[in-house]
Amino acid sequence: MSSDGDLLHVVTLDNITASRVRFGNLLKWGGLAFMIACFAVLGLSEAGAFPLEFETWRLGLFGYLVWATCLCMAQVVLRGEQGKRTLFILPGVLFVVAMVVFPLLFSLGIAFSDWNLASPDGRQFNGLDNVRQMWGDPFYWNALKNMVYYTLAIIVEYAIAFGLALILASEIRARKFFRVAFLMPLMLSPVAVSWMIGKSMLEVRFGPLARLARSLGWDSPSFFGSPEIARLTIMIMDAWTFIPFMMIMILAGLQAIPKEVQEAAKVDGAGPWRNFWEVTFPLMLPVSITAILIRIIFKLKLADIIINVTSGGPGGATDSVTSFIFREYRDRSNVGYGTLLAIVYLILIVVAITIFMKLVDRWMNPRYLK
Amino acid sequence: MSNTQIFHDSESDLAHKAGWLTKRVVIYGILILWTVICLFPIYWTLTTSFKLAPDVMKGNMIPWVDYTPQWRGWKSLGLSPDTIGMESTVREEFLKRFWNSTVSALCSSALAVILGSMVAYGLSRFSYRFGFMRNPDVSFFFLIQLILPPVGLARPFLVLYKELALLDTRIGLILLYTLTVLPIVIWIMRDQFQAIPVELEEAALVDGLSVWGAFLTIIVPIALPGLVAAFILSLVLTWNEYFFAALLTSTDAKTLPVMVASQTGSQGINWWSMAALSWAAILPLIVIGIVLERYIIKGMASGAVK
Numbered sequence: 074m075s076s077d078g079d080l081l082h083v084v085t086l087d088n089i090t091a092s093r094v095r096f097g098n099l100l101k102w103g104g105l106a107f108m109i110a111c112f113a114v115l116g117l118s119e120a121g122a123f124p125l126e127f128e129t130w131r132l133g134l135f136g137y138l139v140w141a142t143c144l145c146m147a148q149v150v151l152r153g154e155q156g157k158r159t160l161f162i163l164p165g166v167l168f169v170v171a172m173v174v175f176p177l178l179f180s181l182g183i184a185f186s187d188w189n190l191a192s193p194d195g196r197q198f199n200g201l202d203n204v205r206q207m208w209g210d211p212f213y214w215n216a217l218k219n220m221v222y223y224t225l226a227i228i229v230e231y232a233i234a235f236g237l238a239l240i241l242a243s244e245i246r247a248r249k250f251f252r253v254a255f256l257m258p259l260m261l262s263p264v265a266v267s268w269m270i271g272k273s274m275l276e277v278r279f280g281p282l283a284r285l286a287r288s289l290g291w292d293s294p295s296f297f298g299s300p301e302i303a304r305l306t307i308m309i310m311d312a313w314t315f316i317p318f319m320m321i322m323i324l325a326g327l328q329a330i331p332k333e334v335q336e337a338a339k340v341d342g343a344g345p346w347r348n349f350w351e352v353t354f355p356l357m358l359p360v361s362i363t364a365i366l367i368r369i370i371f372k373l374k375l376a377d378i379i380i381n382v383t384s385g386g387p388g389g390a391t392d393s394v395t396s397f398i399f400r401e402y403r404d405r406s407n408v409g410y411g412t413l414l415a416i417v418y419l420i421l422i423v424v425a426i427t428i429f430m431k432l433v434d435r436w437m438n439p440r441y442l443k
Numbered sequence: 444m445s446n447t448q449i450f451h452d453s454e455s456d457l458a459h460k461a462g463w464l465t466k467r468v469v470i471y472g473i474l475i476l477w478t479v480i481c482l483f484p485i486y487w488t489l490t491t492s493f494k495l496a497p498d499v500m501k502g503n504m505i506p507w508v509d510y511t512p513q514w515r516g517w518k519s520l521g522l523s524p525d526t527i528g529m530e531s532t533v534r535e536e537f538l539k540r541f542w543n544s545t546v547s548a549l550c551s552s553a554l555a556v557i558l559g560s561m562v563a564y565g566l567s568r569f570s571y572r573f574g575f576m577r578n579p580d581v582s583f584f585f586l587i588q589l590i591l592p593p594v595g596l597a598r599p600f601l602v603l604y605k606e607l608a609l610l611d612t613r614i615g616l617i618l619l620y621t622l623t624v625l626p627i628v629i630w631i632m633r634d635q636f637q638a639i640p641v642e643l644e645e646a647a648l649v650d651g652l653s654v655w656g657a658f659l660t661i662i663v664p665i666a667l668p669g670l671v672a673a674f675i676l677s678l679v680l681t682w683n684e685y686f687f688a689a690l691l692t693s694t695d696a697k698t699l700p701v702m703v704a705s706q707t708g709s710q711g712i713n714w715w716s717m718a719a720l721s722w723a724a725i726l727p728l729i730v731i732g733i734v735l736e737r738y739i740i741k742g743m744a745s746g747a748v749k
Contacts (some may be wrong), residue, residue, distance in 0.1 A: 081568045081569065081641050081644055081645070081648075081654075128608070129606060129607055129608040130603075130606040130607050131607055131608060133607075134607055154654070157653065157654050157655060158565065158569045158571075158654060159565075159571070160655075161561045161562065161564055161565030161569070161658075162561065162562045162565040162566065162571065162581065164558055164561065165558045165559065165561060165562035165585070165625070165629075166562075166581075166584075168558060168621070168622075168625075169584070169585065169588060169622065169625065172618065172619070172621075172622045173588060173591070173596070173622065175603070176596055176599035176600055176603055177595070177596075177599070179599040179602065179603060180595065180596070180598060180599040183598060183599065183602070236473075237473075237477060240470055240473060240474060243470070245470065245471070245474065249736075251474050251478060252736065252740070253732065253733055253736050254477075254478045254481050254482055255477065255478070255481055256732055256736060256739065256740070257481050257482060257485065257729065257732055258481050259679070259732075260679055260725070260728040260729060260731065260732040261485075261683070261725045261728065261729075262682065262683035262685070262699075262700050262703075262724060262725060262728070263683060263685060263700075264683075264685045264700040264701075264703050264704045264724075265488075265700070265703055265721040265724050265725045266484070267704075268703060268704075268717060268721050269484045269485075269487065269488045269718075269721055270484050272717075273487070273488070273491065273714065273717070273718070274484060274487055278500075279499065279500050279501070281483075281487060281504070313480070313481075317481075318743065321739075321740050321743045321744060322743055322744060324740075324744075325740070325743070325744030370589055370590055373590075373592060374592055374593055374686075376593075376594075376686055377685045377686060377700075380685075380689075380704075381685075381704050394592075394594070395592060395593065395594050395686070398594045398597075399594065399597075399686070399689075399690075402597065402598060402690065403689075403690070408598055408602075411594075411598060412598045412599070414594075415592065415594040415595040415597070415598070416595060418592055418594065418595070419591065419592055419595045422590055422592060423587075423590060426590060
């Protein structure tokens, strides 16, 4: 292991004796053996070939914990200073591996089986049946289509957030007050928001927004009646919570632009309009891309509001993929099928975001070489 | 003589002033409009919790002018002045959920900040090689977790937790929440650590501290504002989390958002008690938002400014 490219160079004389190496190896392999033994005992007792019965799989968890601890200790014992560096990221890696890799492998197994919690047969492998069912499921495709609409709404959110950030960055009084006020929606839990706004303020008979709509000339306001309006309402509620997020990021970017650049443009005779489009906006592109990317990632998880306000209605018009699968799990207990849908969604997301990032990369680099 | 004005503003200057004034009016108009949009739902919820049924129906808005505030909503939660001393099952329930939310949000944020800042420091200072994985790969491995949709993990976790007897426990929830906020913490902290000059640690190492000693005694205190920012942001996200809590908890470890959501559907809607409950659920974060606004903005801005 070389230390090339380290920002922090450390030169120490590690005096690693043969007995220390032996002890380290003992820790490393002993821990591994212990974990394997734990899993083997569990597997055997599951198959009924072991005298002891275990109620839970906790033994496996302890096995993993012991192995992880031994591995971390062995790093320092075996490799001294280099091991201490590895120790910075090893706990994080082991944690994420335990929490993500195991469940993901597990979910692949579930996805290709027919497993309805309500049926007595339990889990049964059924090959590609779930894929075929998905192919013919109009509601899933509908939910995917809705996700495209929801994602496109980000463009409008971005425009509003940019406008607000520009105003906040200009010379105004009481900036701190406005900043706190604008930040508030982000702090509220989506569940409380869906009750406060979705159920209470949009209540057709006496909600304040319905009243406002009536006084503006919309005779019988109904915010969740027709598919288009329902989708729009969900979009607005989601935008309400997350515009502050983009606004803050853009504001930080705006404040980082040196004043001299804009002043130079002004001296050269650029009006505020040209100043914005030819100086501020291009300088803000990297920040904007980051903000939009993170917003997309959060948007793809959109579910809480939909579950609590419309539960996908009317007729699946507001369903996001997450809320659809949530109902598949909870109401229909359709485990195998729901998990397959989730995995397909995951693959779609990863592909889409990779393409998006590549496009951005290609589009930005020739013009604004960093 | 003193009344005679010698210098006059020219026509063009006066026009400029008028233009400046309209611009101010428009700007403050937008600011105030957006403030109302942001704050009105909070105000509406607070006032509704003090209303009686007819007040809700009539859509009265301003307390003491349109209607007289009553403790009705808070009484149903057992939190009004006259019921606070009495036994109340609803209050017990509410406090239990509140406590669950608090514990799981605090513990998972703390865990994520500890694990995440270690990882972020390691990645910002040393170059690693695990097989084919180098630093960019390792950091991609962590950040990709952000993309992972919660639905992909929900069901496997349900089965796994059931077998591990972690279902409906706070520990299970804490572990899962830590996983969801870990990438965000790493992302924020990597920026923070990169901004700290390496010379500081070099000096500390020359003075005889180990790598970990330098990290704990020199770097962590310097990066403390960033750590607080990451902690607060994780706190907000975990406190508000609904999806996993709804699937993985049922009685013991149920959190506040699940309680709020489960009240919505049942037995008509008690506007006042729902309003009181929602308000109580969002109050801690409103306080945090006002008091620690600086840190939240710092945390979110760290990705924006390089």
